[in-house]
Amino acid sequence: MTVPKPRDADVADVVDATDSPSGAEETVLGRAYRALSVGIVSVVLLIAFEATAVGTAMPVAARELDGVSLYAFAFSGYFTTSLFGMVLAGQWSDRRGPLGPLAVGISSFGAGLLLSGTAGVMWLFILGRAVQGLGGGLVIVALYVVVGRAYPERLRPAIMAAFAASWVVPSIVGPLAAGTVTEQLGWRWVFVGIPALVVLPLALALPQIRRRAAGPVGEAVSKSFDRRRIRLALAISLGAGLLQYAAQDLRPVSLLPGAVGVALLVPAVLGLLPKGTYRAARGLPSVVLLRGVAAGAFVSAESFVPLMLVTQRGLSPTLAGFSLAAGGGTWALGSWVQSRSRFEAYRERLTTVGMLLVAAAIATAPSVLIDSVPVWTLAVAWAFGCLGMGLVISSTSVLLLQLSAPAEAGSNSAALQISDGLSNVVLLSAGGAAFAALGGGTVSHTAAHASGSHPAAFAAVFLPMAGVALVGAWVTTRLREL
Structure with missing residues (x-):
């Protein structure tokens, strides 16, 4: 796909370090980009901490608010409003620049946290999660547009790798830190403590975003939504x-x-979504489709891993969670590998390898249902699966920006995130229905084992998801137009 070359007026908006004599030596942490990079990566880091911590505090919050029956809606409320936020951010960013949606998104994210953290009843807690989801959808798309406008093409893989690396420490430390805070100070502090930490990253990033990425791109861009x-x-x-x-x-x-x-x-x-996404048309539609296939298959399978280890192999919830901890490091490693300039010519092959690793990891997971198979087998397999996800997720982000005209970066970034999020809910819904239909049972938050969980119910989740990942491996062959 050939990206239209921006007009002279657009070039001033899309800053490219290669225009300057020293640009060839510039990095994402060089003097020109340091404040922006540290600011936006810090925002991602805090969002990652929140995402990993909420799951730990949520059961306690639901019990104290007498809302266990509404527990699932605390998650779905976030997801449904984030989808709307993604589309709104794409429109807003393309027409008026990413500064507005980013500022409003972070404000909404913080306001939602405060609303949930101070809620006295469950419905108010869920409302806070919905406000938070709207902000999260605005932020993630706006950040993609910032990367597309403020960084030259050769630096984008590196900043995407930094985004992925921002999830490593939270994925390992987040649940433990949230558990400690919940036990010592109460679950509310997990929610109300984060908004204050966002002030410093915003102070660093917003002036740079205003200078490098503010305003619409192109004279023909409409001001109306x-x-x-x-x-x-x-x-x-x-x-x-x-x-x-x-x-x-x-x-x-x-x-x-x-x-x-x-x-x-x-x-x-x-x-x-881009026309032709559902049939894997070459180029941008297949990039968007691959993102959804990869994320949906992996997240849907991973959601059942701790449950399987607790109910079928007798691990404690803490040990079951830690069995996935190495994945944060290997995910970051995969993202770092794709950011190396020497691999740029082989990006499509990297995504193929990545999806094959994801499929193999998901297919291996149910092997621990056999008592003679060591539990650590799953931890090793999942580490390789996360390596594959690091290769695929960051590469799809880079390819999307390469295939998008500057004035379309917001809408296309929104499409990528919609594909990601929507596939999660569709495949999770399908997997959850199959699990329940085959006697998956339920798990209480205090019991070590679930009643009625049948091994076949877990196989009914993992094996189809491995098949979906193999479909993703085929989609990787269609990322470039002939």
């Missing part, structure tokens, strides 16, 4: 919420909200 896309964004959020609700309740009466959810989702997805 595309109302049709906004309506589709609302439809995709509502449809995703209804589909999640139906998947959590397998009674026949749930078929109605499930059908309405699908009816809303299908036309919205077709309208918001």
Whole structure:
């Protein structure tokens, strides 16, 4: 796909270090980019800490607020509003620059945390999570646009690798830190403590974003929002919420909200994703599709790993969580590998290798259902799977920016994130329904074992997801136009 060359007026907005004599020696931590890089990476770091910590504090919060029956909606509330935020951020960034959605997104993210952390009833807690999700959707897309505008193409793989590395420490330390805070100070401090920490990263990043990436790109960019896309964004959020609700309740009466959810989702997805995504058309559509396939298969499988280790092999929840800890490091390693300039010519091959590693890891996971197979087998397999994800996720981000005209970076980044998030809910819903139908049972937060969990229920999740990952390996052969 040939990206239109920006006009002279656009070049001033999309800063490229190669325009200066010293640009060839500049790095993401060089003098020109240091404040911006540290600022935006710190924002990602704090979001990563929040994401890994909330799962630890959530069960305690739900019990204290007498809202265990609404527990799942605390997660789905975040997800559904984040989808709308992604589309809104794409529109906003393309028409007026990423500074506005980034500032509003971080403010909403912090306000949602404070609302949840001070809630006295569960519905108010869920509302806070929804506000937080809207902010998270705005932030993630705006950050992609900042990278596309403020960094030259040769530095983008490095900053994407830095984003991935920002999840390493939180994935290892986050649950332990959140558990300690919850036990010593109370679950509310896990939520209300983070907003204050965002001030310093914002102080570093916002002036640089205003200088390097503010404003629309191109004279022809419309100042008005595309109302049709906004309506589709609302439809995709509502449809995703209804589909999640139906998947959590397998009674026949749930078929109605499930059908309405699908009816809303299908036309919205077709309208918001690049034309040809569903059939893996070469170029940008396949990049967007690959992101969804990879993220959906991996996240859906990983969600059941701790449950399987606790219920089938008798591990404590802490040990089950730590069995995945090495994955944060190997994920960052994969992202670092794809950022090396020597591998740029082989990026598509790297994504193929990555998806094969993901498929192998997911297919290996249910082997620990056999008592003679050591539990550490899964930890090793998952480390290789995370290595593959590091290769794929960062590469899709880099390819998306390469294949996007400057004025389309926001909308295309939103499409990438929608593919990521929507595939998570669809495949998680499918996996959860299969798990429950085959006697998966439920797990309490205090019991070491679940009642009624059948090994076949776990196999019904992992093996289909391995097949989805293999489909992703085929999609990697279509990332470039002939």
